[in-house]
Each structure stands twice: as structure tokens, then as C-alpha cells.
Amino acid sequence: MDDVSNYYRKNKAAASKIEWKGRLLKLLRLTITFGIICAVSFLIVAGYQFLTTDEYFIIKDVRFMGNNFTRDEELGSLMELPVDSNIFKVKIGLLQGRIISHPWIKDAVIKRELPNSLVINIEERIPVAVALYKSRYYLIDKYGVVLGRRDGLQGDRYFPVITGADFRGVRFGEERPSEELLDAMRLLDVLKEKKEFAKMGNIIVDIEKGRLALRLDDYEINMGKGDYDKKLTRYVEVRHDMLDRGIASKRVDMRFLNKVVIKN
DSSP states (O other), rough: HHHHHHHHHHHHHHHHHHHHHHHHHHHHHHHHHHHHHHHHHHHHHHHHHHHEEEGGHHHHEEEESSSSSSSSSHHHHHTTTTTTBTTEEEEEEEHHHHHHTTTTHHHEEEEEEEETEEEEEEOOOEEEEEEEETTTEEETTTTTOOEEEEESSOOOOTOOOOEEOOTTTTTTTTOOOOHHHHHHHHHHHHHOOOOGGGGOOOEEEETTTTTTEEEETTTEEEEEEEOOHHHHHHHHHHHHHHHHHTOOOHHHHHEEEEEEEEEE
16 A cells, blocks of 8 residues: 555656646746847837937938929928938828829829938829910819919910810819819810811810800811710811812801701
8 A cells, every 4th residue: 555655646746847847948938938029129119219210311312203394392392391301200191192282293102212312203284275264374184173373375375275164162283173174175185186186276165054166276166065076077077078169167066966057
């Protein structure tokens, strides 16, 4: 009986020793893991402090790319970039929003170029027409966005002119054109694709009660609304026929494709 008791006591002692060693090993692993986490955290904090405070990463160069109508100084002023700004701490989204607030800017992509430069790729709005409203002239892009006011047509004679558009409450650079203005821009877009009209010097689109009248030099075409591609193609055919017949009229009603009216 004593031998059995001794056997169990020895086994219990051995098991307790193994359990104690396992706990010690687990504690050692936890200690090492904690130490590694602390070391990595310290390195991350120290690295962040270095990247965001060292003079090496202070922005010294801002380069604008792709801007033809807007000046670098003008866009730089819009950014309101503080002196000694750190390249990692600067808020790219905030700077983009400030640049895009310019009426002529459609989009801006800002990239960090280490160690201390910002490269800004600009996408500008392109003026394609001049709109006349209350004796004032406004440059607009193909989407009907008003870019700015002009004193007159001097220097802009190559732009088509749009009359009759309503610009009440419209702000420069705001993408909120009226449907009538968008319709006029669609007509001009179709006109641009027609080689027969490429040499026309003066192009005017009149908006009246939702319908469009097109003036090409001395010719006047009542375009009505819609189907501009078909109507202009049809007009070219009618114009050739008029010339062949010696008809000198320069006023044509194209509101209906199947009914062309030539006016004196």
C-alpha cells in the first residue's frame, strides 16, 4: 500500500512541475509579445513624429500641370496652404475642394512627391460659346456652365453666340444650366461635327420659348426642338437644291423634318 501511495505522490509532483513550467513558458511568451508590441508602437510613434515634424518634409515646391486658362499664382492662392506645411499632414481633399471652387476648374488631382513637393494635375473647363444675357456676355463650356463675364465679343469672335438663355440666380462654375441652354449646346455640338458648316464665320443660336433658331452668317434656320442632326443634314440637302434652282432666300423653317418651308 505504501508503494502505491508513493507512486501517486511522485506522479502528482511531476504533473505539478510540468504545469508550473507550462505557466512559466506562457508568461515568458506573453512578456516577449508585450515587449515586441511596445517596441513596435514606440517605433511607429517615433516614425510618425519624425515624418510630421522634420524640416526635410516641409513643402517647398507646388507644381500645377495642365492649366492653360488659369494662372499658377491664382490657383496657389486658392489653396491657402500655410507656410511650413508638412507634406504628410496636409489635407489633400481640402486643397482639392478649394481649387475646384474656381469656376474654370472641372477637376484637380493632387499627388505627394517626396520629400517636399505637391504635383497638381488640373482639368480645366473649355469655353465653347458666348452667351448674351441682359446686355452682358458670358463664357460657357459645353455643359452650359458659366465660366465668367466678358466685356464684349472682342477677341471671342470665333465663339458661337447664344441669346435668350436665362441666367437668373446662376453662379460662375455652378453645374446647374437650364434645359434650354443645354439644348442649345447640343445643337452647337452637332453643328461642330458637320463639315459643311466649318467655314461659317458667325454662328448665333437664339432661344425662344424652348425652341431654337440658328443663324449662320446671313442664313437663318428655324430649328424648332430636337432631331438636330437629322435637321441639319436635311438642311444641307435643301440648301444645295435651292442653289441649283437659283433660289436666293436665306430663311428656312426646319421645325418639321417632312415639311421644309423656304421663306422670303
